[in-house]
Amino acid sequence: MKKTLLVTAMAAATAFPAVASDAISGGFWLNHAIYDDDLSEETYGDTNFEALILYIDKTDEETGWTFSSEMRYGKGAFTDPDNNNTGSHFGFHKAWIGKEFDSPLGKGHLKIGKSAVPFGWGTVNFWPGDELIGGYADQMDVGVKWTGNQGALTYDVAYFHVDDFGNSTETMDDGGHWGSTDTYQKGQTFVGNLAYEFSKGQTVGASYQNGRLRDLSDADDARPFDGNHDAAVVYYLGEFGPWGVKAQYATTYRDLRGVAESAGVLQEEIKNDRKAITLSYALDDFYFYVDYTNTESNTDGIEDVVGSADSFAPGMSYDYGPGWFYVEYVTNDGVIGQDGELQNADQDFWYFTMDYYF
Numbered sequence: 426m427k428k429t430l431l432v433t434a435m436a437a438a439t440a441f442p443a444v445a446s447d448a449i450s451g452g453f454w455l456n457h458a459i460y461d462d463d464l465s466e467e468t469y470g471d472t473n474f475e476a477l478i479l480y481i482d483k484t485d486e487e488t489g490w491t492f493s494s495e496m497r498y499g500k501g502a503f504t505d506p507d508n509n510n511t512g513s514h515f516g517f518h519k520a521w522i523g524k525e526f527d528s529p530l531g532k533g534h535l536k537i538g539k540s541a542v543p544f545g546w547g548t549v550n551f552w553p554g555d556e557l558i559g560g561y562a563d564q565m566d567v568g569v570k571w572t573g574n575q576g577a578l579t580y581d582v583a584y585f586h587v588d589d590f591g592n593s594t595e596t597m598d599d600g601g602h603w604g605s606t607d608t609y610q611k612g613q614t615f616v617g618n619l620a621y622e623f624s625k626g627q628t629v630g631a632s633y634q635n636g637r638l639r640d641l642s643d644a645d646d647a648r649p650f651d652g653n654h655d656a657a658v659v660y661y662l663g664e665f666g667p668w669g670v671k672a673q674y675a676t677t678y679r680d681l682r683g684v685a686e687s688a689g690v691l692q693e694e695i696k697n698d699r700k701a702i703t704l705s706y707a708l709d710d711f712y713f714y715v716d717y718t719n720t721e722s723n724t725d726g727i728e729d730v731v732g733s734a735d736s737f738a739p740g741m742s743y744d745y746g747p748g749w750f751y752v753e754y755v756t757n758d759g760v761i762g763q764d765g766e767l768q769n770a771d772q773d774f775w776y777f778t779m780d781y782y783f
Contacts, residue, residue: 477497545632546673716739740753
């Protein structure tokens with residue numbers, strides 16, 4: 426399997442003979458995980474989640490149009506073969522074409538393709554994702570996005586036609602929170618974001634998104650848009666010398682009534698509040714951080730059953746030159762499911778990660 430992945434990556438690279446060599450780069454990462462269970466106690470954990478990453482970036486000097494992509498191969502690609510568009514452990518984390526333009530509000534950048542959804546901010550911790558912000562932080566959707574600047578103000582306006590390519594609901598990194606290929610898919614989503622740097626290193630912002638949910642449970646029908654979703658967040662980003670502080674508060678809503686009922690989707694108006702705080706400290710080549718996330722369920726009939734859950738993820742990274750070493754501990758008493766609802770859990774993990782880029 427590894428040999429097949431390497432050959433595929435080399436073939437992909439040679440398929441672009443006109444691209445300069447400095448526009449092609451790559452990387453590799455793997456992780457050693459120790460879980461709080463009898464198996465890990467017996468084996469001292471598992472080494473897996475390996476991935477080979479291929480980056481291709483190119484700007485056409487004559488027209489100014491830019492292409493940027495990241496393709497991942499291997500289990501560490503963080504994509505579910507049962508719910509992605511490739512049916513295997515590989516896919517595009519991003520793939521967009523863009524260009525800078527002048528507008529009445531100043532210069533801006535247009536991106537067409539799969540790019541980051543401009544909504545709040547994401548946590549530092551990478552394994553296994555954005556914890557209890559799940560589904561509203563590390564989002565990479567397919568559509569059109571405009572990003573502009575006007576002095577200290579940065580703004581984004583975007584329309585994302587679909588969650589991922591095809592009928593995929595697995596966007597990589599923070600997937601698994603927006604249905605499945607057998608239930609429903611996020612689509613036709615409009616997003617707006619404003620961020621204002623009111624002082625050097627001090628930024629406040631707000632984001633909003635609103636869209637529809639497409640029923641995928643019956644391959645023979647028209648797969649109608651039977652549901653909808655919206656979410657809003659306010660956030661703060663601060664830097665104080667080597668110290669960093671981030672905070673945000675979000676409200677989320679999904680109307681799943683009538684969406685893929687036969688496939689077991691929770692027939693409720695899913696409502697919850699999500700909070701996050703990250704504290705960080707940079708010291709030479711070391712970076713220390715603590716992520717805290719919380720979700721509180723406001724769904725009728727469920728709020729008293731699940732209630733509120735917390736997640737803590739203290740960790741550190743070391744920049745050794747061509748890559749980083751990471752050590753991270755994650756503990757939480759809840760998880761976010763495919764329906765966007767909070768579920769009870771009791772999890773403790775250790776993660777030891779290394780990567781290398783070339």
